[in-house]
Amino acid sequence: MTARPAAGDPGLLVRLTLLGAASLTVMAGATISPSLPALYDHYGDEPGVAFLARLVLTLPALFIAVCSPLAGFVVDRLGRKPVITLGAVLYVLGGTTGLYVDSLTAILAGRAVLGVAVACVMTTTITLIGDYFRGERRVRMMGLMSAFMSWGGVVFVLLGGAMAELHWRGPFGVYLVALALLPFLVFALWEPPRHGGPPHGGGADAEPADGPAHPDWPLIALVYFAAFMLNVTFYMVPTQGPFLLRDLGVVAPFAAGFAIAAMNVAGGIGSLQYGRLRHHVGPSAAFGVSFGLIAGGFLGVWVSQETVSFMLALVLVGLGVGSTFPNITTWLMSLAPAHLRGRLVGGSTMSIFLGQFLSPVYSQPLVSAVGPFAAFGVTAAVLALVSLGFWGLAMRARLRAARDPVT
Secondary structure, three states, X not given: OOOOOOOOOOOHHHHHHHHHHHHHOOHHHHOOHHHHHHHHHHOOOOOOHHHHHHHHHHHHHHHHHHHHHHHHHHHHHXXXXXXXXXXXXXXXXXXXXXXXXXXXHHHHHHHHHHHHHHHHHHHHHHHHHXXXXXXXXXXXXXXXXXXXXXXXXXXXXXXXXXXXXXXXXXXXXXXXXXXXXXXXXHHOOOOOOOOOOOOOOOOOOOOOOOOOOOOOHHHHHHHHHHHHHHHHHHOHHHHHHHHHHHHOOXXXXXXXXXXXXXXXXXXXXXXXXXXXXXXXXXXXXXHHHHHHHHHHHHHHHHHOOOHHHHHHHHHHHHHHHHHHHHHHHHHHHHHOOXXXXXXXXXXXXXXXXXXXXXXXXXXXXXXHHHOXXXXXXXXXXXXXXXXXHHHHHHHHHHHHHHHOOOO
């Protein structure tokens, strides 16, 4: 078993290992998207191929959502390292099926296994960050994790596109990158103690206790709501954005990819600025800021008349999304008792990917009813209401603190 440090920061190697694990989660779907047209052509004679080919992209999100609560339960009962190690192994096995199987059904089965793997890896990674870090270090680490996920999305989508130029099976080989991470998961990470105390000596920003004694279920439900709302609305961009660009006169697939990549780069910048935001405002107000930014970006998409304004609007969306995700994880860590941390993180992971999976269920009827651009305008209004709700919660908490100061 890997020995844990006696005191101080967990170390650079642990940080890089956790950030590498976090970057794996963004590869679940988008990596193979450039190969979908060729995959469709290869299996064109199979019944229902139009639906099944798209299911190859979305099936992992469904299995992540379904399996994340179970992964969280196992993380709390059996430990962190066994789950994240098993997740990395399943990641390679499920992710690479498209390299060597001939049946579309077998590829779909592999995508389901990949979803189980990501549920294990993502849930455990966030839980371990909560175990290893305290105070401002945890806030910074959550921001870094979100940035790695945003920028990893850019790298892996571009890499998948390059591999798809060689063969439609090529992007499935990208999932082999988890093999390089596996030894670090085994030897760099350590199992935190089960008794709820800090895994290391902490330091100046260490908390006196490892989370609250009891979970605050109403606030936890609010965090889950934020995670779901973020993803059910945000995923309108990759599903509807290319069609909006076409309506603006841009038909090159590269342009759509560049727009989403620019949004992800902005998301990484927003994540890195999250620590500064949280230094000045509480978690409710941080959600008010980030959902307000996304609402402003969606409003910009609605009124955009040419490509430049469309791109600037997506940058604003990216900044908002980049600061939202670390706030979800950081606030949840402050609400989660140590013995329930894995299960509560599993619930947030479920909320995130359920939102991804259900996003077309929300957006497509809206697009059919009011048109693609106006759908972003309607959603901007919804997000603005969510932002105002979190600002109201922040004001209520501030008034309560002023009325009942802690002595």
